[in-house]
Amino acid sequence: MNSSNILHVLNLLTPEIVLCGLAFGVLLLDIIFFRSDSVEHRHEQLGCSVIIGLVMVFFIYALQYMDWQNTFVVGHGAFVASRLNTLFKMAVVGLALITVVIGFKTPYSTHVGEYYGLMLFSVLGMVFLISSEDLLMIFIALELISLTLYVLTAFQKGARRSVEGGLKYFIFGGFSAAFLLFGLSYIYGATGHTSLREIAGALQGDQLAKVPMKMLGIGILFTLVGLGFKIAAAPFHLWAPDAYEGAPTPVAAMIATGSKIASFVALTKLLLIGLPAAAGSALSWPTRWHSGWAGTVAIIAVLSMTIGNFAAIMQTNVKRLLAYSSVAHAGYILVAIVAIQASGVPAPSAAPAIYFYIIIYALTNIGAFGVVNAIGSKAGGDDFEHFTGMARRSPYLSLLMLIFMLSLAGIPPLAGFFGKFYLFAAAVQADPKNLGLLWLVAYAIAMSAVSLYYYLKLTKQMYVLPAKDPRRVTSNPAMNTSLGLIGLMVLLMGVFPNKVVERFENLNANPYPIWEAAVPPPPQPEIPVPAPAEKPAVPAPAAPAPKS
Amino acid sequence: MPTLSDYLVLSAILFSIGLAGALTRRNTIIILVGLEMMLNAANINLVAFWHFLPPSPTGQMFALFAIAIAGAEAATGLALVIAVYRHYRSVNAEDISNLKG
Amino acid sequence: MENSLFYFFSVAMLSCALLTITCKNPVSSVIFLVLAFFSMAGLFVLLNAFFLAAVQVLVYAGAIMVLFLFVIMLLNLPAEEKRHRGWFGGAASIFVMVALMLELSFVAHHEKLASSPASPGIDGTTEDVGMVLFSRYMLPFEVASLLLLAAMIGVIILSRKEKK
Numbered sequence: 001m002n003s004s005n006i007l008h009v010l011n012l013l014t015p016e017i018v019l020c021g022l023a024f025g026v027l028l029l030d031i032i033f034f035r036s037d038s039v040e041h042r043h044e045q046l047g048c049s050v051i052i053g054l055v056m057v058f059f060i061y062a063l064q065y066m067d068w069q070n071t072f073v074v075g076h077g078a079f080v081a082s083r084l085n086t087l088f089k090m091a092v093v094g095l096a097l098i099t100v101v102i103g104f105k106t107p108y109s110t111h112v113g114e115y116y117g118l119m120l121f122s123v124l125g126m127v128f129l130i131s132s133e134d135l136l137m138i139f140i141a142l143e144l145i146s147l148t149l150y151v152l153t154a155f156q157k158g159a160r161r162s163v164e165g166g167l168k169y170f171i172f173g174g175f176s177a178a179f180l181l182f183g184l185s186y187i188y189g190a191t192g193h194t195s196l197r198e199i200a201g202a203l204q205g206d207q208l209a210k211v212p213m214k215m216l217g218i219g220i221l222f223t224l225v226g227l228g229f230k231i232a233a234a235p236f237h238l239w240a241p242d243a244y245e246g247a248p249t250p251v252a253a254m255i256a257t258g259s260k261i262a263s264f265v266a267l268t269k270l271l272l273i274g275l276p277a278a279a280g281s282a283l284s285w286p287t288r289w290h291s292g293w294a295g296t297v298a299i300i301a302v303l304s305m306t307i308g309n310f311a312a313i314m315q316t317n318v319k320r321l322l323a324y325s326s327v328a329h330a331g332y333i334l335v336a337i338v339a340i341q342a343s344g345v346p347a348p349s350a351a352p353a354i355y356f357y358i359i360i361y362a363l364t365n366i367g368a369f370g371v372v373n374a375i376g377s378k379a380g381g382d383d384f385e386h387f388t389g390m391a392r393r394s395p396y397l398s399l400l401m402l403i404f405m406l407s408l409a410g411i412p413p414l415a416g417f418f419g420k421f422y423l424f425a426a427a428v429q430a431d432p433k434n435l436g437l438l439w440l441v442a443y444a445i446a447m448s449a450v451s452l453y454y455y456l457k458l459t460k461q462m463y464v465l466p467a468k469d470p471r472r473v474t475s476n477p478a479m480n481t482s483l484g485l486i487g488l489m490v491l492l493m494g495v496f497p498n499k500v501v502e503r504f505e506n507l508n509a510n511p512y513p514i515w516e517a518a519v520p521p522p523p524q525p526e527i528p529v530p531a532p533a534e535k536p537a538v539p540a541p542a543a544p545a546p547k548s
Numbered sequence: 549m550p551t552l553s554d555y556l557v558l559s560a561i562l563f564s565i566g567l568a569g570a571l572t573r574r575n576t577i578i579i580l581v582g583l584e585m586m587l588n589a590a591n592i593n594l595v596a597f598w599h600f601l602p603p604s605p606t607g608q609m610f611a612l613f614a615i616a617i618a619g620a621e622a623a624t625g626l627a628l629v630i631a632v633y634r635h636y637r638s639v640n641a642e643d644i645s646n647l648k649g
Numbered sequence: 650m651e652n653s654l655f656y657f658f659s660v661a662m663l664s665c666a667l668l669t670i671t672c673k674n675p676v677s678s679v680i681f682l683v684l685a686f687f688s689m690a691g692l693f694v695l696l697n698a699f700f701l702a703a704v705q706v707l708v709y710a711g712a713i714m715v716l717f718l719f720v721i722m723l724l725n726l727p728a729e730e731k732r733h734r735g736w737f738g739g740a741a742s743i744f745v746m747v748a749l750m751l752e753l754s755f756v757a758h759h760e761k762l763a764s765s766p767a768s769p770g771i772d773g774t775t776e777d778v779g780m781v782l783f784s785r786y787m788l789p790f791e792v793a794s795l796l797l798l799a800a801m802i803g804v805i806i807l808s809r810k811e812k813k
Contacts, residue, residue, distance in 0.1 A: 020795065027802070078788045111806050121799040128792055136610050137789050143617045144796045147624050151803030154631055157811065163631045164644055166807075170628050171579060171641075174621060175570065178586035181614055182563055185593035189556075192601050194610065214756045550655040550695070552762045558659050558692075560753030562666055562685075568746035569670030572739060577675055577721060581682050584713070585666060588689060598773075599696040600766050605781040608698055608773050609789075612782070615701075615708055616793050620800035622713050626720045627807035633724050634810075 009074050012081045015060040015089070016127055022053035023120035030113020040105070042112040047104050050116045054097045054123075061090045077133035077195035084355075084504075088130045088265055091359055095258045095366055096123045101482045102370040103250030108156040115155060122148035122254065126262035133273060135184045135194040138266050142180070142230060145259050146173045153247040153255070165246020172229055172239035180226025186219030187275075196274035203277035216278060220293050223270070224300070230263040232323070233300050233330040234307040241315075244323035249376060252319060253369035256326050257362040264330075264358050268337060271297070279341045283436030298338045298440055304331030305447040312454045318372050318382045321454060322365065325408060328451060329361050332423060335444050339427035339437055352504035353422040359500070360407070360419040360493060367486040368404040371397050374475040374483070387458065389467025396480065397473065398462050400487045407490050409455040410448050415490045418497035420448060555596035563589035574640045576632075580625045587618040655695055662688035675721045683714045698773035 010017070026046055034042045064086050071082040096119065109115055125144030132138050150173060154166025188194050190212050191202040203211060228236040244252045271279070271293060280292015308328030315321040336354040374397055375390060376382040391398040407416035427441045493500060563586050570582030591611045598607025629639055636644050665685035672678040686709040693702035782790055 075785055075788050078786075109806075110811075114802050114806050118799060118803060121795060124792075124795060136606075136613060136786075137792070139610075140613060140617065140789050140792050140796065143621070144792060144799065147620060147796060147803065148799050150624055150628065151799075151807060154628055154807060157631055157634075157807065160635045163628065163635055167576065167628045167632045167644065170625055171576070171583075174580070174583040174625065175586075177617075177621065178563075178566070178583055178590065181587055181590040182593065185590045185597065185610070188607065188610065189593060189597040189601070192604070194606050212762060214759070218753065218756055549651060549765065551765070553758050554655070554659075555692070555696070556757030556762075557754040558663070560757055561663055561750055563753065564746045564750035565663070565666045565670060567749065568742055571745070572742045573670065575675060575726070577717065577726070578670070578678055581669060581678060581717070584682070585669070585685070588686065592689065592692065595693055595696050595698050595701060598698065600762070605777070605785070608701060608778065609781060609786050611698070611701055612704065612778070613786075613789060613793055615704055617796065619708050619713055620797055623716060623804045624800050624807075626716055627804040630720060630724070630808045639724060639726060 009079075012072055012074065013079070015057050015064065016124065018053070018060060019057050019093075019120060019124050019127065022050070022057070023117050023124065025053070026050060026120065027113050027117040030117075034113070039110050039112060043105060046112050046116050047100060050100050050120065051097060054093055054100065058090060058093045058097065061086050061093060065090065073133075075134070077197060078137040079128070079131050080133045081131060085131045085265075087503075088261065088355075089127050091362065092123060092126045092130065092258045092261055095261070095362055096120075096254070098366050098370065098482055098486065099250045099254050099258070101478055102253065102366075102373050103248070104478060105476060108162075108248040111155075115152070118148045118152055118155075119251075119254070122152070123258065126258050129262040130265050132266070133196040133269060135188060135196070135199075135270075138270065139181060139184060142263070142266070143177060145262065146177070146230070149251070149255055149259060152251040153243050155251065156248050159246075161246040162248065163246075165243045168246075169239050169243035172236075176226045176229030176236070178226075179222045179229075183219045183222025183224075183226055186215050187223065188219075190216035190219060196269060199274045200276065203275070208277060213278075217291075220275060220278060221296065224293065224296060227263060227267045227270070228300060231260055231267065231330045231333075232327050233334060234304040234327055237304070237307070237324075237327045237330075240327060241320045241323040244319045245317055245382075249319070249369055249373035249382070252322075253366050253373070256322065256369065257366045260326070260330075261358055261362050264333060264354075268354065271337060272340060276341065281342065281436075282338050282440070283342055283431055294338050294341050297334050301331045301334035301338065301440065302443060304328060304334065305444060306331075309447050309450045309454075312451070313457075315454070316384045318376075318384065318387060318458065319369075321458065322368060322372070325451065325454075326361075326365065328447065329408075331447070332420065332444055333357060333361070335427055335437075335440055336423045338440065339423075339430040342430035342437055343426070352501050353426040355504045356497070356501050357419040357423050360415045360490070363486060363493075364404050364407045364416055364490055367400065367483060367490065368408070370479065370483045370486065371401045371404065374479055375401075375473055378473045378475070379469075384458065384461050385468075387461050388465050390462040390473070392467050393469070393471065394473040394475075397475065397483070400483050401462060402459055403487050403490055405455040405459050407494070409452045411452075413491075413494045415493035415497065418494055420444075422497070422501060552596055552600040555592060559589040559592035559596070562586075562592065574642055576629050576639045576641055576644075577626070579641065580622060580629070583625075584618060584622055587614060587621075590614065651695060654691070658688045658691040658695070661685075662692070675726050676718065679714060679717045679721065682717075683710050686710070700773050700775045700778045 026049060029049065030042060030046060034045060065083055068083055071080060073080050122145050125141050125148065129138060129141035129145065132141055150166055150170040153169050154163045156162035187199065191199045193199045193202055225236060232240040243255060247255065275293065278292055279294045280290040282294040282298035304327050308324050308331060312321050312324035312328065315324060333354060336357065340354065372382050375387065375394065379386040403414065407414035410416045410420045424441045424444060427437045430437050566582045566585030566589060569585065570579045573579055573582065591614050594607045594611040594614065632644055633639055662685045665681045665688065669678050669681040669685060672681060686705060690702040690705040693705060
């Protein structure tokens with residue numbers, strides 16, 4: 001590597017470096033200047049610095065997004081800079097920003113600088129996870145996210161449930177890391193590579209005969225177990241309710257949104273870029289079912305939807321309810337991964353539905369956690385009883401919660417409906433002649449109907465039942481504004497979903513060419529842009545917003 | 549000469565022993581020990597693959613990073629155990645169950 | 650020679666591993682763990698990964714064992730008393746373990762794998778490792794350093810006693 005290449009790489013990594021500097025800055029500021037201040041004061045000052053810093057990082061990403069046309073690969077796929085990745089990084093940084101805002105002025109610990117520092121380290125992990133296409137980097141980034149989140153979950157050290165949630169999260173996470181590493185080692189051993197694209201190359205054509213398939217199969221299975229823990233898919237979800245309930249609400253929001261987005265992006269990349277050749281098929285059980293990861297993922301999806309939705313019905317704590325609902329949502333997203341594989345479109349060009357869904361899921365969920373935090377910190381807890389009659393005590397927050405719940409349930413015209421619509425449409429379209437995935441889609445729709453019950457149960461608690469405690473619940477203006485903005489976005493994405501999906505489709509049209517950044521970038525080559533009409537990955541929306 | 553299969557069988561057995569330990573023991577510290585054992589079993593795989601596959605530094609590097617991460621994980625886990633012990637005066641998994649559902 | 654060393658280290662590692670999870674006393678458990686990892690370092694030497702063998706000894710014997718022992722002493726843990734879980738749970742765990750072991754061993758044994766190294770001359774000396782670590786693996790190296798820093802901060806926060 002000569003010096004100009006290093007400069008090129010550093011240029012690609014600018015936002016990550018700024019983020020890293022921000023994390024160090026917050027830690028140092030706290031130690032050097034604010035040690036003697038009161039906790040509230042430190043919280044305010046450091047929180048504001050973090051917010052400003054994150055906004056800056058967000059805009060650097062936005063600049064990169066507008067600036068780039070190509071994909072850059074550093075170190076055999078350890079860091080891949082593309083517009084699609086940048087969009088996800090913007091989403092993750094935006095979610096972190098919201099997390100900081102909703103956690104503002106609700107100090108859970110006296111270690112303010114470390115709280116923000118660890119949170120930023122976890123965001124760094126997510127950012128690196130999103131941009132990695134290499135098994136080693138995926139493992140390191142996942143562990144960076146996990147370790148910081150274990151600590152943050154237990155951060156409210158004075159509270160029993162916080163440390164208990166942290167320990168449970170850690171033990172399950174430890175199992176997941178061990179399975180993941182073992183699985184990755186087998187995938188590496190079977191193919192001889194760790195870079196996802198090289199793995200895909202090793203599984204192509206006549207190369208395939210040389211690969212020990214049973215070993216690869218076990219590797220994929222173990223990796224799915226490991227990643228299944230991270231995305232909280234059943235039956236690996238047992239930690240989720242305890243960690244969500246125990247963790248300080250902003251941290252729970254981060255586990256449920258940012259870390260989940262990043263893990264899903266990693267899973268999607270691993271399966272669709274690295275291992276498409278080992279997919280098998282999940283079509284029409286049992287006649288066209290072939291062994292491969294598609295069938296396994298379909299089974300995990302069915303289990304997640306079933307267990308998530310039915311267990312959510314029995315919950316009486318809002319955070320636990322959101323935990324089980326996120327298990328169910330992981331199931332829906334896995335349906336889409338199976339669908340994309342079955343559609344046979346080469347890797348990333350069929351994924352807009354899944355990306356749209358992940359973004360909407362994260363946005364809605366962080367809004368819901370924001371409301372839970374706002375109400376919970378004032379009403380003294382986050383059980384259902386604390387939310388009773390909230391419509392009279394805080395009409396604004398209750399309205400927002402209503403929007404988020406209905407969106408999660410998938411009621412039109414909110415964003416959640418179109419997320420599910422695109423997802424299920426993509427699954428039906430995957431095999432349009434025989435409708436091979438219809439069984440999976442039908443099951444997912446039935447489960448969505450079940451989910452309506454518990455979302456409405458919470459809504460009923462807030463709107464129908466009378467309040468026991470007539471005092472009003474208010475929250476600070478910053479929180480109100482940001483939650484309002486999220487609510488507005490959920491509404492708008494429901495009214496104009498095609499705008500967002502088109503954006504993802506455009507991104508997927510030219511994910512290539514790719515070159516090693518170690519080599520100076522060649523002059524802009526001609527990109528053969530596939531005609532979008534050839535094989536639409538996602539059908540045009542059923543005229544949700546007719547353009548006249 | 550031991551072959552690649554020999555090393556893989558060895559690591560498979562070590563992984564299973566670690567898993568059994570982590571699943572059957574109640575002491576969270578010993579559960580942690582079991583997890584370390586599972587991670588190390590994966591390291592044997594990585595190094596063995598590195599040795600037997602066509603030359604590339606990948607496997608060894610992977611194992612090196614895995615050791616570092618396993619160390620960080622053990623430290624975090626022990627710190628969590630200490631934090632939990634302060635509340636429950638116990639490190640037994642069964643005693644630590646306030647949250648349920 | 651290599652064969653006998655391999656069998657020696659394997660048997661030592663597996664028996665120490667078994668003793669680790671069966672000992673009732675946490676201190677002896679951890680000591681057996683370290684013996685198991687020492688044997689593993691021996692296996693790494695047989696595989697020509699000299700640097701990794703050294704790291705294995707330093708990290709596990711030098712750092713992790715001390716950490717485990719320190720925590721066990723700090724908490725002054727007694728030996729685990731007799732377990733009350735019924736035979737069913739134990740039997741199920743053993744069944745899972747044996748099934749997994751057989752499955753993995755079967756796969757590892759029956760796949761068409763290389764029986765001798767593709768390029769016998771390659772060594773994992775410190776120089777080789779360093780060259781690669783600071784060129785191709787620079788970025789993972791930096792991220793791993795962030796991970797260690799984050800873990801360090803987290804551990805200090807979690808384990809320190811708060812002033813009332």
